[in-house]
Amino acid sequence: MIDLDTRFNRLNVKTAMLTFYLRYKPWRFWIVFPMLITRLLFWLHRLDELDYQVKYWRYFINEPLPEKKWRQFGRRLSNRSRRRVKATTFIVADVPVFMLNWLVPDSRIVGLDIDEKGLRLPKARTLSAKIAFLQPESLVVSPRFFKTFVHHTSFENKTRIYANQHFFTSFKGFNRYQTVLFLRNVVALFAMAAFTAVVTIYMASAAYNLDLTNVVFKSLRLILLNILPIFVFMLIGYLLFNRVTIAILVGQVLAIVVALVNYFMLQYRDYPFEYSDISLASEASNMGSRYSYIPPVKYFLVIAVLLILAVIVGRFLKTTTLRWWVRLLTLGLVFISSVFMMNHYYLVDDYYTLANNDPWGPDADRYVVNGYMFSFIHSVKNDWVIVPEGYNAATAKKALSAYQYQDIPADKRLNVITIQLEAFQDFSKWSDLEIDPSVYAGLHQVASEGMAGQLTTTIFGGGTVDTERKVLTGFSELSPINGMTNSFVQYFNEQKYITRFMHPGDAWFYNRQNIDRYLGFQKTFFRDNYYDQHVADVDVVPDTKVFNDLVKQLKKVNASGKQFFNQTVTMQNHGPYSTEFDGDSLLPWKKGYNKDDYAIINNYLTGVKETSDALLKLTNKLDRLNQPVVLAFWGDHNPWGGDQNSTYKMLGINLKQSTQEGYENYYNTPYVMWANEAAKKIMAKDFSGTGPTISPMYVLPEIFTHAGWKGSQYMQVLQNLEGQVPVFGQKNHYMINGKLTTKPGKSQKQAIKKFDDIQYYMKSNYMMNQKQFK
Incomplete structure (x- = not known):
């Protein structure tokens, strides 16, 4: 027996079905909210499993898509999965039987006892009960399915979890593997952030003064202060989208844009890009006829290398299947850490190095020796109404x-x-x-x-x-x-x-x-x-x-x-x-x-x-x-x-x-x-x-x-x-x-x-x- 997520090699077929449904009926986006409430009530044990499933799927069934659409959707998922199963293999899913039959026709299926009107079928049983009745010799399921329907049941010992092209005999083993994958991906993101930071530091200010630009690399603290913002945005992208390539691109695009704007500001105004200049973006775009915003050809080559590298790294790094609450908790920790770093490092003048230890030096020089990313974030305080020390x-x-x-x-x-x-x-x-x-x-x-x-x-x-x-x-x-x-x-x-x-x-x-x-x-x-x-x-x-x-x-x-x-x-x-x-x-x-x-x-x-x-x-x-x-x-x-x-x-x-x-x-x-x-x-x-x-x-x-x-x-x-x-x-x-x-x-x-x-x-x-x- 195999579950539908594993059959289609998807993290969550139910979510894919919801997205597909809303593609054709976007005005019904509101159904997402009562679905979440229904799920919450089930989690709080205010609804039993059968009532929860009926209420959840009724939103699809009240204004249904035609059978033809769902069959097309099933064929598309099947073509993408490259996974074939024997005709005698049962396919199980928390999807109504009639819809499951459209997604995987000519298959032996085990689904929810809900009819095409959204009503519970006579003698309906929970999915766990139906699986137990069949007493499968083996069960291969996704982590989601295992956690929801298999964990703490009599057939748990007969079940293997399939994820990241690996089989796991226990949920603990699966979690340990995901943790290792996550940490490895985080290290890879940091390495990409470091490489991106080094490249864009030179893009941002080497044309202004290469000697001053090189000062950044003489201080480990300055290097880290320039890497960390890029890394944080990559990490946020990873936690939100769960895709390494997208995560790297999020950080790279941010770094490239800030670096290029800084390059042009130094070229045309002899002054760097500060936070307050963001509000003038529309003005800058309307000044295009006066200034050329085309960077040197070598910059295009460098940017291309960065983007291609992002795709290559993302291609070889496996995506984890961390649960949404773990990712949300990690996002919270990233936010708290970022606030701490802002208050204790990025906005503190003591860490903002003087150019050649010269308090008379131009702002542009000081900006360059600190690195464009650290300096840009430090400039946030220049756009605030700063309360004078000891003000009354x-x-x-x-x-x-x-x-x-x-x-x-x-x-x-x-x-x-x-x-x-x-x-x-x-x-x-x-x-x-x-x-x-x-x-x-x-x-x-x-x-x-x-x-x-x-x-x-x-x-x-x-x-x-x-x-x-x-x-x-x-x-x-x-x-x-x-x-x-x-x-x-x-x-x-x-x-x-x-x-x-x-x-x-x-x-x-x-x-x-x-x-x-x-x-x-x-x-x-x-x-x-x-x-x-x-x-x-x-x-x-x-x-x-x-x-x-x-x-x-x-x-x-x-x-x-x-x-x-x-x-x-x-x-x-x-x-x-x-x-x-x-x-x-x-x-x-x-x-x-x-x-x-x-x-x-x-x-x-x-x-x-x-x-x-x-x-x-x-x-x-x-x-x-x-x-x-x-x-x-x-x-x-x-x-x-x-x-x-x-x-x-x-x-x-x-x-x-x-x-x-x-x-x-x-x-x-x-x-x-x-x-x-x-x-x-x-x-x-x-x-x-x-x-x-x-x-x-x-x-x-x-x-x-x-x-x-x-x-x-x-x-x-x-x-x-x-x-x-x-x-x-x-x-x-x-x-x-x-x-x-x-x-x-x-x-x-x-x-x-x-x-x-x-x-x-x-x-x-x-x-x-x-x-x-x-």
Whole structure:
């Protein structure tokens, strides 16, 4: 006698039948749930075996498949099994007799006593009783059948369990064999995870710096921290699908995707792939026309080898038949272990090795020496609102309430226009570059009429919203914005200003359509709801047209008797820049230059010249207005400069963040604050000369200070802090007394600690009206 699972060489024919049934009647997926409940009631001894079987199969029979379908299903299982049995052999299964006869016609069968109407047949007996009545000389069954119908019966000693092409005389022997198989497969998965980790570590960052990449392999801890995430995903795939090949592919696909994204990020942005970048996946896919996302040919060969190896290993490793509750319990243990590792290793800075033990080293270098997988997981904490050490909400509130909210005086109301310029940098500040004076003539003229300085951002080549939103919030570090957030925009709303955010790009980019509303802007203008219809229906609206329209918006607001607060974010000069150039050279050719990078810098300067000229035209128009206007503009970050910053290297610009010069070259962009004649008459202090080097968080506090405004309580906190710590840089770098440091003095530490607490309070406690805060 042989059971149907063994006859068809299946783990569970009943499950296969359910899947087949739902393929033709998918709307009846709901039957799975009462089937499970029925099974639970049987397991709890609330139903006897016969009642359970009748209730279970009735769901199939109420809306049955035709006999023809079940016969086709049986033939398909038979063809796949390659197992033949003698005509005299009984085939037993916990399937109704009439259905069993369709699956294995012309066979001697022993099934459930249930008729085609789903009713119990007269004198029905349990399957175990029917087998005992036949008294078979031998019984060969699957582990499932043995556990359900044979275990602890009189014919247990005559039964052999067939699984993994082996026969077992006891269930204990079968379990021991499965445990050995499982452990062997786990070891194989770890070996595949290790091989995948090594290969993808090189894929992710070797093109950036091979020497730094090799540092990973000098530390057993770092190697393990990069292997384990891949192994865990492989193990989860194995426990869920019980297939070695699928399990390996789950881990490999994850590793390959993260490694390739990291490769492209380092190539195009000189910055690695972090957890927070996942939310920008749609943006990246829509930027495909600007960047090439095709990896080197050798990467395709490596990926092919990995995938083929997964298939080969899976082909030779036998699948275990662990029970579902064992797999579920193991999944739970994997989850608990993963949480422990996250909290005690992956998110702990002490294990995140410094590149060359240099706290000044660039983030990308530190990312590479720790391995892309460990570093990516470590970056999860960067997307959280981290509670400062020793934080006390009451103390932070008290420190904030020490300041008194102040309205803008009626005789000092000004229009405030802020413009963030895409990838705007003044390359003429590097004296070794003989750039045509006409490129920055407009910028320099406006700067001479106002106050010009350096803005120390924390981004390079991308991530524009980091600078953009720090200006609006006054935060030194951005956290996820998922709802209404305290910002300076709300202060202007409270002062009865008209507030608008304007960007001639897509509203979905960086989720601006929602986040700028969360920041308090009354209206937001994007290409789809404004610029295409009212300014220019082109891919990139020139800055000249953006600025001309901005003046129109200002005039319209002032005509209504209101003042205007605006942030405009431009698109012109967005990278990458073509490696072909046929215009007038704005930078003389020098020996040692190469054609591609020379084209990049000249294409960039050509666009910047247009922006520079447009800025001068804008200030000329604003100066002719009777209404007082303050204008501030800045670059959001340095421009893209070829793969691995090849253009900067060609120009001899030091970007080594281990030096103050390199750090400032990497992160600093120009800013200018300017006022028209009408504004100068009522401002407390005119914009003139060289302005301080500041973080984006201080842009609006600088304007408020010159205008003679105090503003909200938080604004006053920043006004007082700026003199002590004017720059909050990347990874605990600070500008103090003109020098960058990672070790501020005692008084500065106290000021930073106090500010961190107040900043966290502002992030975590939204105030609809700061005027009412006490």
